[in-house]
Amino acid sequence: TLSMCGLSLSHKTATPLEKNPWHISIKVARPGKGVESCKGALVSPYFVLTAAHCFDINDQAHWITVDVGKTTSNKVVSLFSHPDYNIGKLRSEGIPEFYDYDVALVKLEKRITFSPETRPICLPCTEGTTRALRRPHPKTSCQDHERQLLKVGDVPSFFVHEKKPALERKEVLIKNGPKKWACQADAKKATIYVNVTDVAQVVTPRFLCTGGIEPVVDPNTCKGDSGGPLIITQNRRYIQVGVISWGVFDVCNLKNKGKVPPYARDFHLNLFTVLPWLKEKLAEEQLGFL
Numbered sequence: 001t002l003s004m005c006g007l008s009l010s011h012k013t014a015t016p017l018e019k020n021p022w023h024i025s026i027k028v029a030r031p032g033k034g035v036e037s038c039k040g041a042l043v044s045p046y047f048v049l050t051a052a053h054c055f056d057i058n059d060q061a062h063w064i065t066v067d068v069g070k071t072t073s074n075k076v077v078s079l080f081s082h083p084d085y086n087i088g089k090l091r092s093e094g095i096p097e098f099y100d101y102d103v104a105l106v107k108l109e110k111r112i113t114f115s116p117e118t119r120p121i122c123l124p125c126t127e128g129t130t131r132a133l134r135r136p137h138p139k140t141s142c143q144d145h146e147r148q149l150l151k152v153g154d155v156p157s158f159f160v161h162e163k164k165p166a167l168e169r170k171e172v173l174i175k176n177g178p179k180k181w182a183c184q185a186d187a188k189k190a191t192i193y194v195n196v197t198d199v200a201q202v203v204t205p206r207f208l209c210t211g212g213i214e215p216v217v218d219p220n221t222c223k224g225d226s227g228g229p230l231i232i233t234q235n236r237r238y239i240q241v242g243v244i245s246w247g248v249f250d251v252c253n254l255k256n257k258g259k260v261p262p263y264a265r266d267f268h269l270n271l272f273t274v275l276p277w278l279k280e281k282l283a284e285e286q287l288g289f290l
């Protein structure tokens with residue numbers, strides 16, 4: 001039987017993890033280089049979905065620890081970054097970091113047993129999401145999922161910011177209508193993109209854009225939120241539509257303290273743009289990809 005995805009407990013006394021049971025914390029301890037912190041989402045008994053930029057080509061599996069539910073340091077067996085991810089691809093054009101296809105799957109050594117604080121989130125174009133959307137199977141298509149989840153306009157969504165011991169939900173609007181172009185244009189205000197002439201060079205069709213102050217002030221991501229899920233709620237079920245990739249302004253960086261500019265935008269890898277890769281890597285996880 002396909003286990004149900006995107007469920008969570010929401011009563012007042014539920015713990016942060018019971019409320020966000022898909023939440024994963026990832027740490028990469030590089031000898032002599034300190035620890036890099038990222039987040040991820042549990043998507044099946046063996047796999048965590050995160051950002052490719054959390055890892056370096058030289059990272060050893062034993063440098064990576066993955067906290068799932070209450071158990072810390074689950075062993076990583078393998079790491080599958082998207083084949084088209086290449087952070088240095090545009091270096092020759094004076095663009096030091098390029099985040100296109102910034103998505104990775106981490107395979108755990110031991111199969112995770114689900115529990116009230118450990119449950120998978122729903123992925124687009126799977127049977128679990130068809131059920132979460134209360135749509136008929138097999139009549140419902142992947143395109144139906146995209147039309148229902150990523151409607152044209154400002155789409156309500158949220159990400160989870162870890163502020164130990166709490167997990168805070170940050171509600172943001174995906175600018176998926178007329179505001180999309182202004183959202184993307186603000187990418188050029190990022191310090192490292194000073195050489196960018198056409199914003200389309202760095203904001204490729206793989207990205208969803210959040211942040212800014214119209215129609216309301218959106219909270220922004222921090223570097224440490226990288227890899228976490230961008231989530232849309234439907235009928236109290238949680239569906240991941242994006243992976244937090246990069247932002248123009250790190251609100252957690254103390255030197256940026258207190259002053260968040262209106263051009264602070266965040267960019268998330270749109271999972272609808274990497275479905276063939278997801279389907280291939282998760283083929284054995286019985287998620288029922290459409």
Ligand SMILES: CO[C@H]1CCN(Cc2c(C)cc(C)c3[nH]ccc23)[C@H](CO)C1
Pocket residue numbers: 097190191192193221222223224225226227244245246247248249250251266
């Ligand atoms: C385009 O230029 C910027 C790229 C990435 N930014 C770092 C960064 C990463 C890597 C990932 C996430 C989720 C971030 N959220 C906010 C900042 C931030 C720095 C600016 O801080 C330079």
